[in-house]
Amino acid sequence: xxxxxxxxxxxxxxxxxxxxxxxxxxxxxxxxxxxxxxxxxxxxxxxxxxxxxxxxxxxxxxxxxxxxxxxxxxxxxxxxxxxxxxxxxxxxxxxxxxxxxxxxxxxxxxxxxxxxxxxxxxxxxxxxxxxxxxxxxxxxxxxxxxxxxxxxxxxxxxxxxxxxxxxxxxxxxxxxxxxxxxxxxxxxxxxxxxxxxxxxxxxxxxxxxxxxxxxxxxxxxxxx
Amino acid sequence: xxxxxxxxxxxxxxxxxxxxxxxxxxxxxxxxxxxxxxxxxxxxxxxxxxxxxxxxxxxxxxxxxxxxxxxxxxxxxxxxxxxxxxxxxxxxxxxxxxxxxxxxxxxxxxxxxxxxxxxxxxxxxxxxxxxxxxxxxxxxxxxxxxxxxxxxxxxxxxxxxxxxxxxxxxxxxxxxxxxxxxxxxxxxxxxxxxxxxxxxxxxxxxxxxxxxxxxxxxxxxxxxxxxxxxxxxxxxxx
Numbered sequence: 001x002x003x004x005x006x007x008x009x010x011x012x013x014x015x016x017x018x019x020x021x022x023x024x025x026x027x028x029x030x031x032x033x034x035x036x037x038x039x040x041x042x043x044x045x046x047x048x049x050x051x052x053x054x055x056x057x058x059x060x061x062x063x064x065x066x067x068x069x070x071x072x073x074x075x076x077x078x079x080x081x082x083x084x085x086x087x088x089x090x091x092x093x094x095x096x097x098x099x100x101x102x103x104x105x106x107x108x109x110x111x112x113x114x115x116x117x118x119x120x121x122x123x124x125x126x127x128x129x130x131x132x133x134x135x136x137x138x139x140x141x142x143x144x145x146x147x148x149x150x151x152x153x154x155x156x157x158x159x160x161x162x163x164x165x166x167x168x169x170x171x172x173x174x175x176x177x178x179x180x181x182x183x184x185x186x187x188x189x190x191x192x193x194x195x196x197x198x199x200x201x202x203x204x205x206x207x208x209x210x211x212x213x214x215x216x217x218x219x220x221x222x223x224x
Numbered sequence: 225x226x227x228x229x230x231x232x233x234x235x236x237x238x239x240x241x242x243x244x245x246x247x248x249x250x251x252x253x254x255x256x257x258x259x260x261x262x263x264x265x266x267x268x269x270x271x272x273x274x275x276x277x278x279x280x281x282x283x284x285x286x287x288x289x290x291x292x293x294x295x296x297x298x299x300x301x302x303x304x305x306x307x308x309x310x311x312x313x314x315x316x317x318x319x320x321x322x323x324x325x326x327x328x329x330x331x332x333x334x335x336x337x338x339x340x341x342x343x344x345x346x347x348x349x350x351x352x353x354x355x356x357x358x359x360x361x362x363x364x365x366x367x368x369x370x371x372x373x374x375x376x377x378x379x380x381x382x383x384x385x386x387x388x389x390x391x392x393x394x395x396x397x398x399x400x401x402x403x404x405x406x407x408x409x410x411x412x413x414x415x416x417x418x419x420x421x422x423x424x425x426x427x428x429x430x431x432x433x434x435x436x437x438x439x440x441x442x443x444x445x446x447x448x449x450x451x452x453x454x455x456x457x458x459x460x461x462x
Contacts, residue, residue: 122309124296126323126372
């Protein structure tokens, strides 16, 4: 039973944490890129969305170079906090954040670009400071973009395989997620072990997307 | 009292504003594209003038010489946008009360009930802006602006999107509000009829300076108050 439950719990934990982190970072970056004219904006934007088109193993390799024992970030984390993220749950979370981030960024940016600036301006003239404007006007108006970013980031994190395997390995009970459990079961010839997990992932993804499509249609109708 | 003495460079011309408002309705009139909205934006702090000073009741809101530039939220200027800019995701009641702060003491400050009754929008409270007509949106925007207890109200073409009968009734309401709260208005319009709302009318005039740049400044035009309504203004070039 543990073989079945553990990968699900680990996957959900990673997907939840990665989605939260990708949402916060992606929203902040999208806000910055839509409102501030930075030099080299196109180059920055390309770099931000690059993990979306790179093979996950390449992303994983890059993360290993950065976060490994001899990597610049790995050394820094070890020196400052005495922590090692490679081959831990946090390594898997970081890998999922990196691959999910572009999905949040692109969707939130599209949502923010649709926000009517006059409504934000009106809020300012009514006495609202920048934070109040952002949380009470900008974010609710960009909500459809935020929700699609969250759903896509969550499903992407849940299905992440290549980068996670490179950075966090496949340690049962620690970093072994659903895709890895399925892969290694099949490799070991235990197709029967893989079946419940596969069914579970398909059902979960199906209902999540079904809800999202229903919700999107409802939003479009409301806006009309 | 509002004192505005500033210039703002735009790609095709420079806007020059030089006026003051006490308790009256000041109208800035001129054709579309003559920089009227830019003047309102500069007063509200949405755009920054390139040079000059803006003071409201003795407080400096903007000064290019001292580098003062007060955030729009601290300027106490209500702004009725041309497209009303109602918050699409909030019900009318939430729009109206967005800038309202419950007074700490029993003062003569406006209450939502009072403003809502005056503008006859009680029945709209549970609706969303998308479910309102042009005239209703205008009233909601007015209520929202008034409830933020501004020291001055800026109105950008407030009646231009409405039909003739609605224009007449809203015009009367605007005059009522102005009389009741002695709130100074700065109203911009491209239409002579709206210009007649003003106690003082400044009309956009285009001149060319020594270096060949176009300057649009607003000059007092007492004739506009008495002139027949309905005409669209043209830019006076000197």
